Amino acid sequence: MAQDPMEGELMGGDPMSKLTDDILVDIISRLPYKSTCCCKCVSTRWRDFFSHPDHRKKLPQPLAGFFHDGCNNNNQFPKTARYFTKVSGEGGPLVEPSLSFLPQYDSLDILDCCNGLLLCRCWETADHKTLDYVVCNPATQKWVVVPATDWSSKVNVARLGFDPTVSSHFHVFEFIDEKAWGIDESELTPCDGRIETLAIYSSVLGVWKHQSLDSFAFAIPKDSKGVFVNGVLHLATSYKFIAAVNVEGNEWRFIDIRVPPYYDDARDDAIFVSQGQLYLANIYAGSELLVWALEDYNVEEWTLKHNVSLLELFGARYSSFADHFSFISFHPERNVIFIVCGHENTLMSYDLDRRNLCFICQLGRDCQIQWGKTPYLPYVPLFSEALADG
Template sequence: MAPGTGSCKKKRDTESSPVSELSDDLLVEIFSCVPYRSTCCCKCVSRRWHDLVSHPDHRKKLPQSTLAGIFYQIRNENTGYQSLSGNWTRLGPNNIADYVVCNPVTERWVVVRATNCSSNASIARLGFDPAVSSHFHVFEFVPASSVGANRPTIAGATTDIKSVGIYSSKAAVWARRVGWKSPISVRCTSESVLFRGMLYLSTNAGLVIGFGVEGNRRVIRAPMTHSDDDVHNVYLSQGQLHFANKGTSELSIWALDGSNGENWTLKHNVTHLQLLGIEFSSFVWNYDVFVHPEKSVIFIVLNYYSSLVTSRQSCTKLMSYTVDSKERRFICDLGPNCRAPYLSYVPFFSDS
C-alpha cells in the first residue's frame, strides 16, 4: 500500500457517507436532541463536528453541562458530595501529604506533589475552567506566620496570607511562587473562582483580590461599604464575576461589569425572611449561600440545632431560592457536621 493511501481512503469514506450530505443547520438540530455527554463525543468524530459543537452561535441550541451537586467539608476532615438528585457520598480523608485533583465523571486523578511550603499552607484552591482548557492550576496560600498553620480550619477563622505558590498541570511543576509585603487577611473557608486566568477571592478589608496564573495580581474594591459583621464571597455565574454580601437584614448580590472594569451592578437584593421563610427566619447568621453557575438561583445551606427531648441534634438543610419567581424550595438534608466552603459541581466529560 502506498504511503498515505489508508488515510486518503478513510477521508473519502467519511466524505461520501450520507451524514456528510447534511447541512450544518440540520446537524446542529440533531445534536440538540442528544444528551450533553453525547455532544462531547460528537466533537471527536471530525473537525467539522468539533467546530459545529464548539461554535458560540450554537451553544444556546445545544445541551449544556449543568449543576449536578455540591462538595463540602465535614468536621472530621472528610469531604462530602451531595448530588441534586439525592445521592450522598463520603469522599474520604483529606489529611494526606500531597494534593489530589480528581475528575469524578471520568474517574481520572492526578497527584500534585507537595512543596517545602505545603506544611505551612493554610489555604489551597483549585483553578480550573473547562471552557478554556482541560489543564488546571493549584494555588497554595502560605500565611505570614507558620504558627497555627496546617491545622483544621474553623468556620469563620481568618489568616493573613503573605505568598502564593502556583502549580501548572500543563507544565507538571510548581511554576511560580509570588510574595508581597503587606499580608492579605482572608477567611479560611472563603470561596474562590477562576475567571479569565485569575483566581478571585474576597478579603476581610472589603476587597476582591485576583491572583493570575502568571503570578500577577489584581485588586478590586467591593461594591459596598465594608462592615465587620458582614459575610461576603465571590462566585461565577452566567459568565460574570459575582459578589455576595450577607448583611444584618438582607443578602445582596452584585455583578462585575466587563472583564477589566471595576464597577459593580446590583443584581439581587433579598431579605433574610424571603430566603429562609418564617420557619427559619431566626437563623440569620446560621446559613451560607452560593449562586447557580448558569441561572438566577441562590442556594442556601442552613445550619442549626434541632431541640429533641433528650439532646440537641445538628442539622443542615439545602434549599434554593429562584430570584425571578421568588420561589423557595427544600432540596435535601445534608446531615450533621457540614461546613463551608460549599462548592458547586458542574460535570466535565471531556479530557481535551
C-alpha cells in the first residue's frame, strides 16, 4: 500500500512538519517581513499557511504605502486634503485617509506613524485651543485618546514610539520649545527653537511625565522624521547631530553626523530605519547621493554603504529631477529608498543594490510639502487587535 506523503513526513526526519500552526505563527511572527517571504516557498502547506486570514493578522506585513497631505486648489474647502498612496502606485487606497472611524473633530493632523500605529492631533474647536492626541490603528480601526498637555496646542514636534514585538503599549513624545513653554522673549537662548522640556506619555501608566532639558541645547525641525528602534526615539536636530532618547526619558545620546559634506549648511540629512539599523541619506557637492549606515551604534561610526551620482540615479529620462527631489522613506526590509521629484511630485523608488530607478506614480501638483508637518509617512499595516491604553 502506498504511503501517504503527509504520514511519511510525520514519521520521517522533517521536524518542521510536526509543528502545529500555532507554533509556526509564534515563530514566524518574530521574523522580519523579508524572511517571511522566503518561508512562503518552503512547501504548499506553508504557502497556504501564509495566505490564511487568521494567520495574516499575526505575521509581519510589507510596506503598504504613504500617508501625505496636500493643498486643495481652486478655492476648494477644506484648504488641505489627506491622501494615501499605495507603494505600487496602483488601485485605491488600502486604508481610508480620512480616518472616518475616529470621533468627529473639527480638524485632524497625522503627526507620526510607527509600526502600524498613527499619532494624530485632533482639534475640537475651530480656534485650535482644545485638542486631543489620538493613537489609532487604521488596519483594525481601534483608537485611544491621549489627553493633551497644557502646551500641546503650541508644540511643533510630537512623535510616537511603538514596537509590537516588545509590547502592545506605546509612548508619545512631546518636545516643548522655549516659546511654547512660556519663557519670556528677553530670556530666550541663542539656540532658536531650543527644546526646553520633554514630555512623555506612557500607555502603561496613562500619565505624562515631564523632564527639563536645561543641560542640553538643541532644536528639532518641525518636519524631522521620528525613527523608533530598540526602544529609543531618534530625531535629526538643526545642528547636524541626532538626538536619541529612551521611552523613560532618562537616557539620552547625541549622535554626531560625521559624514561629508561636513560644513554644508544647505544639506538635508534624512534619517531612516531599515532592517533594524539606522541609515542616513544626503547629497554630496550637489551631485552625488550618499547612503550611510550606523553599523556600530556604540562607537557612533557611520559606514558609507551606497553612493551614486545624480546623473546615474535619474538618467537622461528623468534628468530634470536632479535639482528638485526629496527623500521620503527607506524600505523597512530592503535596500530601497523612496523619493518625490519634480513639480508634479513624482513618486519613485531606487533599488540601491540593483541601481535601478522605478517610476511609481505622479501625485500631482496639489500634493505639495506642507511646512511644519512630516509630509510623507510610510505605513506598514498592523493586524493585531491589541491597542493598550493603560
